Amino acid sequence: MKAEFENYHETSKNYDNTRVPIGTEILLGCFASNPCPLQEQTILDAGCGTGNYIRALDGKVGMLVGLEFNEGMLTQAREKFQNNPNIRVDLGSLLDLPYEADTFDGIMCNQVLHHLNTEKADQENFSPVRRMLAEAYRVLRPQGVLVVNTSSHPQLFDGFWWADLIPAAVDRIARRFPRLELLVSMLEESGFNFRGNIVPLNSVLQGGNYLDSKGPLRKNYRDGDSTWSLATNEELEHALERVRTMNEDGSMARYLEARETLRRNIGQTTCVFARKDEKLS
Numbered sequence: 001m002k003a004e005f006e007n008y009h010e011t012s013k014n015y016d017n018t019r020v021p022i023g024t025e026i027l028l029g030c031f032a033s034n035p036c037p038l039q040e041q042t043i044l045d046a047g048c049g050t051g052n053y054i055r056a057l058d059g060k061v062g063m064l065v066g067l068e069f070n071e072g073m074l075t076q077a078r079e080k081f082q083n084n085p086n087i088r089v090d091l092g093s094l095l096d097l098p099y100e101a102d103t104f105d106g107i108m109c110n111q112v113l114h115h116l117n118t119e120k121a122d123q124e125n126f127s128p129v130r131r132m133l134a135e136a137y138r139v140l141r142p143q144g145v146l147v148v149n150t151s152s153h154p155q156l157f158d159g160f161w162w163a164d165l166i167p168a169a170v171d172r173i174a175r176r177f178p179r180l181e182l183l184v185s186m187l188e189e190s191g192f193n194f195r196g197n198i199v200p201l202n203s204v205l206q207g208g209n210y211l212d213s214k215g216p217l218r219k220n221y222r223d224g225d226s227t228w229s230l231a232t233n234e235e236l237e238h239a240l241e242r243v244r245t246m247n248e249d250g251s252m253a254r255y256l257e258a259r260e261t262l263r264r265n266i267g268q269t270t271c272v273f274a275r276k277d278e279k280l281s
């Protein structure tokens, strides 16, 4: 197994304090485009982490299956759902899905794509992402829906207020995110019918803690986004110094407002919606 750039064995313990599921109404709307009624659908959460999105969809679809390869995350998710007969969490990799063909009515893959491209050599070709899409296509039933919840490059730079403090780290993480146009062409090459991009403009991944002007000074706040783990010590120190100074000299409120004006226009995440439709001959 390849090394992860974020240590999820550690951050899994704090993950639910730093992240909330967003765009779940978009996910449900996309899944509802499948002729099979939502209450009869079996949905895979590919890279489910601690199971936040599973919990948000619990009771709204028939059956939910989480797949996760990090044992810290997996343990948290299994503890949450141990008494729920409609939820199961499996150990395994998105690159080699441990399921037969035509198993699921829908698949969601929330904020995972950038964790697949760990090797430098993969970063231009995005071969793990291509492989994940081929696997998703294989395990979906005909007319099954795939929603990839990711971020566009402009969202990475301007959808997170503090991204401006660590631009080199954002640049590094952006190389792990396929641009949306490339993702769409990879989806089509895998056989999917691309249906559209939908942005939850009014939600942030960090929930109510997002606008904490001193948040970046605390490690548990920074643990909520893997971009921070790509900053060098020097870059981090420089960013924290700016945060301290702006809080002290009273310029932070204006700075946050300027950053928020950008975010409100582009959002933090994009749901890329595709379907396994019949091929037109």
Ligand SMILES: C[S@@+](CC[C@H](N)C(=O)[O-])C[C@H]1O[C@@H](n2cnc3c(N)ncnc32)[C@H](O)[C@@H]1O
Pocket (backbone or CB within 6 Å): 008, 019, 046, 047, 048, 049, 050, 051, 052, 053, 067, 068, 069, 070, 073, 092, 093, 094, 095, 109, 110, 111, 112, 115, 116
């Ligand atoms: C940023 S977290 C997102 C977790 C969850 N989807 C959410 O949005 O709350 C990324 C997750 O993807 C998992 N992951 C990364 N690569 C994976 C792979 N190849 N197979 C299974 N899980 C993977 C990581 O362990 C981590 O839990």
